[in-house]
Amino acid sequence: MTYQIKTIGNNIDQEGLRSFGEAFEIDKVAEEEAQAFICRTQDFHGYDWSDELLAIGRAGAGFNNIPIEDCASRGIVVFNAPGGNANAVKELVLAMMIFGSRKLKPANKWLSQQLGSDQAIDLAVEDGKKAFNGREIAGKTLGIIGLGNIGSRIANDALQLGMKVVGYDPFIAVERAWEISHRVKRVDEISEIFEAADYITIHTPLTAETRGLYSAENFKKMKEGVVLLNFARDEMVVKEDLLDYIEKGKISYFATDFGSETYYHNEKIFVSPHLGGSTEEASLNCTRMVADSISSYLKTGEIINAVNFPRVIQALRTPYRITIINKNVPNVVASISQAVSEEDINIDNIINRASGEFAYTLLDLDEQDEGKLKELVQRFEAEENIIRVRLIKKEG
Numbered sequence: 001m002t003y004q005i006k007t008i009g010n011n012i013d014q015e016g017l018r019s020f021g022e023a024f025e026i027d028k029v030a031e032e033e034a035q036a037f038i039c040r041t042q043d044f045h046g047y048d049w050s051d052e053l054l055a056i057g058r059a060g061a062g063f064n065n066i067p068i069e070d071c072a073s074r075g076i077v078v079f080n081a082p083g084g085n086a087n088a089v090k091e092l093v094l095a096m097m098i099f100g101s102r103k104l105k106p107a108n109k110w111l112s113q114q115l116g117s118d119q120a121i122d123l124a125v126e127d128g129k130k131a132f133n134g135r136e137i138a139g140k141t142l143g144i145i146g147l148g149n150i151g152s153r154i155a156n157d158a159l160q161l162g163m164k165v166v167g168y169d170p171f172i173a174v175e176r177a178w179e180i181s182h183r184v185k186r187v188d189e190i191s192e193i194f195e196a197a198d199y200i201t202i203h204t205p206l207t208a209e210t211r212g213l214y215s216a217e218n219f220k221k222m223k224e225g226v227v228l229l230n231f232a233r234d235e236m237v238v239k240e241d242l243l244d245y246i247e248k249g250k251i252s253y254f255a256t257d258f259g260s261e262t263y264y265h266n267e268k269i270f271v272s273p274h275l276g277g278s279t280e281e282a283s284l285n286c287t288r289m290v291a292d293s294i295s296s297y298l299k300t301g302e303i304i305n306a307v308n309f310p311r312v313i314q315a316l317r318t319p320y321r322i323t324i325i326n327k328n329v330p331n332v333v334a335s336i337s338q339a340v341s342e343e344d345i346n347i348d349n350i351i352n353r354a355s356g357e358f359a360y361t362l363l364d365l366d367e368q369d370e371g372k373l374k375e376l377v378q379r380f381e382a383e384e385n386i387i388r389v390r391l392i393k394k395e396g
């Protein structure tokens with residue numbers, strides 16, 4: 001069996017795609033014929049999904065560009081690459097904190113206006129540089145909102161740079177909590193970050209709760225002269241309020257990864273063109289991670305690192321496996337078992353996991369007769385609450 005993969009957008013790491021191996025063809029068919037997409041920030045809201053599409057791999061962390069519930073309701077599993085670009089974002093954020101503290105943007109602009117001989121420039125520098133006296137980050141308090149893959153790395157490294165660190169994350173994963181130094185003070189209220197921090201960096205996903213969260217109401221609570229960094233998502237910051245609080249001097253510097261014309265000529269704002277995850281290493285990691293997830297999903301039905309379905313791992317030992325995506329309503333598993341028994345097939349193993357409105361079942365069957373199995377698949381497909389059924393033949 002050959003699977004068709006389509007890359008969407010031109011930013012997909014070619015080396016990472018090699019992880020797919022021989023059973024996969026890349027970019028050989030049109031989008032509507034592909035079984036899986038690999039994408040980065042392409043916006044899929046309102047996209048007209050084809051029935052062929054089984055999976056999407058988001059070669060990155062944030063997946064707000066993909067309507068994951070809509071995908072789930074059509075039986076499309078969406079994978080991301082948790083942590084694949086976290087080090088890249090961490091390095092950029094640490095650099096931006098120092099860059100802002102040393103006033104390098106206005107200093108560089110001023111210097112590039114000093115013309116003449118090197119000696120004349122030296123003289124101008126001697127006099128002019130006092131306008132760019134900066135401050136050090138050591139000894140200051142860094143507030144981190146979101147202690148996930150990125151936030152937890154920044155927390156530990158900022159401690160090494162001599163900062164005090166305060167973190168807020170009501171949903172922190174157990175693994176991250178173990179990784180974070182005990183010297184990071186975890187707080188229960190976001191307002192404690194606003195009140196304590198000299199630097200605030202945002203590392204949460206874009207959700208209904210975080211959209212527009214950084215507005216006048218919260219800027220008011222921050223310390224005078226706070227430095228704010230947003231390398232998470234643009235929509236979390238209310239631009240007019242931010243510009244107002246920059247103007248007032250309450251926010252002394254804002255670094256962001258998301259462009260806006262209103263930012264470009266402001267000396268207290270530094271904007272990068274969504275470069276947080278754009279390193280060779282991160283692009284490779286993320287593409288490999290989603291290629292591996294999609295590859296095992298298409299070949300075995302196992303789900304690893306999906307954002308709209310639960311994790312389901314079970315070695316495939318029987319000659320055939322049926323995978324079922326269904327609505328998470330009562331009696332679906334009972335009706336699956338009944339149909340199998342009516343076809344006189346023996347179940348070797350069954351695993352069913354639900355998450356929210358949808359569930360996923362792996363059904364390993366002690367049966368070699370492909371015709372009989374196809375009949376069973378047709379029975380499942382006719383069930384009202386079943387969304388997608390696949391018959392997978394064990395390789396080798």
Ligand SMILES: NC(=O)C1=CN([C@@H]2O[C@H](COP(=O)(O)OP(=O)(O)OC[C@H]3O[C@@H](n4cnc5c(N)ncnc54)[C@H](O)[C@@H]3O)[C@@H](O)[C@H]2O)C=CC1
Nearest residue numbers: 061062146147148149150169171203204205231232276277
């Ligand atoms: N600028 C860029 O190129 C990149 C931006 N990102 C953005 O950064 C975000 C975070 O990335 P990762 O750390 O890799 O994700 P992650 O999923 O590992 O961590 C996110 C953390 O935010 C926490 N969280 C969720 N809602 C929260 C809330 N309301 N308040 C406080 N904490 C909350 C979660 O519990 C989790 O620990 C992504 O969702 C994405 O939007 C990620 C990678 C690259």
Ligand SMILES: O=C(O)CCC(=O)C(=O)O
Nearest residue numbers: 040041060061062277278
């Ligand atoms: O793919 C990219 O460059 C965007 C990275 C990003 O924003 C993410 O991983 O959430």
